[in-house]
């Protein structure tokens with residue numbers, strides 16, 4: 660599906676980690692949360708927000724996507740100074756719908772239109788519908804993920820995909 664002339668489309672994925680809600684307590688009354696994203700062997704992190712269960716990171720992290728079928732791993736941790744950082748839940752970001760939408764990127768007439776909506780299922784952990792649309796020559800997807808392996812917590816993200824092919828034109 661992602662093969663184009665026998666070659667896999669590669670491109671750059673920017674994940675804006677916007678904020679978290681109702682994250683889990685890992686210190687006495689609060690936590691010092693940060694987010695880690697993993698794609699293949701690359702690992703990127705946000706900064707730590709001290710003593711906040713509803714942190715606003717507003718941070719853009721960049722990942723290279725070699726295999727769009729592999730989801731991006733998201734993990735939240737509580738930063739601790741004198742012990743190992745405690746896990747605060749995790750999630751998986753399915754980037755396939757976004758990258759499939761990116762195949763239509765060359766059609767600039769579609770700018771601003773919603774081109775796909777990913778519905779929440781028990782497997783994808785989405786909170787509400789996730790819209791995919793074009794914006795300034797890129798494909799953008801907004802989503803809120805409910806964290807798993809934890810008692811509570813949600814994270815809001817905005818994904819932005821630009822493929823190598825369209826940027827060369």
Ligand SMILES: [Ca+2]
Nearest residue numbers: 686691738739
């Ligand atoms: Ca801590």
